[in-house]
Amino acid sequence: ETGVTQSPTHLIKTRGQQVTLRCSSQSGHNTVSWYQQALGQGPQFIFQHYTEDENRRGNWPPRFSGLQFPNYSSELNVNALELDDSALYLCASSPWRVSSYNEQFFGPGTRLTVL
């Protein structure tokens, strides 16, 4: 069973640019969540997609958006990058809506640096 993978591993962008981060979920997992993790902090929930629809979102501006595709791949898009967007971005998949029972499977993350 292949785990959750993310690409690229590292990325450097400049302020104002746009970025797309990619995630490949485990087969059979129809729920994907994205998190931002600043240095020295715990991951912060951005949003969750369930069967290709965004069904839950944290307190993030609209320039953070995402897509989930039928082939278990997902994207996180961030427009108009700001310096504070520099962080580790994690995706996590689970077999159905994150419930009180299910575990999430995290990828290794993409390290984004905004200059």
Place this chain on the structure above:
Amino acid sequence: DAKTTQPNSMESNEEEPVHLPCNHSTISGTDYIHWYRQLPSQGPEYVIHGLTSNVNNRMASLAIAEDRKSSTLILHRATLRDAAVYYCIRFNYGQNFVFGPGTRLSVLP
């Protein structure tokens, strides 16, 4: 708002038990307690979760206080590979997963 409180850091000696505490004094009756850990340069990984009863799995044990206002993650024999940040998360279906800063566990050889 992480809704749980953990010590910033703890130390343990290799091959000794480790007890990682978590306070969740405002927990509701249907909130589960989840524990995840994050090894260096990796994404978080699930450790264990429970509701009321103590739980055991191959990785750890979870002891939940009778009033459910606190819990303890128990690693029975710490290894160097257990050095990580451990997150205690209070979670209920329909809520967002909220990670706090966690406890950084150091394991000394």
